[in-house]
Amino acid sequence: MALVRRAIRNDWPIPDELRQLVATQMAEVLKGANASSRAKIAASKVVLAADQVNVRREAIDVQAVRAEMMPANQGSVAVAPSDNAQTQVNVVNIYLPSNGRD
Numbered sequence: 252m253a254l255v256r257r258a259i260r261n262d263w264p265i266p267d268e269l270r271q272l273v274a275t276q277m278a279e280v281l282k283g284a285n286a287s288s289r290a291k292i293a294a295s296k297v298v299l300a301a302d303q304v305n306v307r308r309e310a311i312d313v314q315a316v317r318a319e320m321m322p323a324n325q326g327s328v329a330v331a332p333s334d335n336a337q338t339q340v341n342v343v344n345i346y347l348p349s350n351g352r353d
Contacts, residue, residue: 252277252293259300273297 280286280294
């Protein structure tokens with residue numbers, strides 16, 4: 252499971268079918284009565300790594316939508332989320348002076 256977590260965290264190319272299979276398998280481990288605590292912890296780490304990637308991708312999508320909606324004389328700078336347990340995404344808007352060519 253450590254290799255799966257590493258693949259997710261490092262954004263290695265993983266086919267969509269395999270992503271679904273990994274999610275299903277991790278859910279089975281977490282729900283399984285016979286799974287060891289060690290296996291459940293490892294599965295939890297995989298699920299959390301996948302969730303962090305999803306949060307980052309959603310933040311990038313939100314930033315792209317905001318950039319499309321901004322007038323030409325405004326910009327946006329995003330601060331990448333940290334990898335701690337409570338991932339936060341901060342967006343700082345920068346208002347640039349008009350250069351008179353708008």
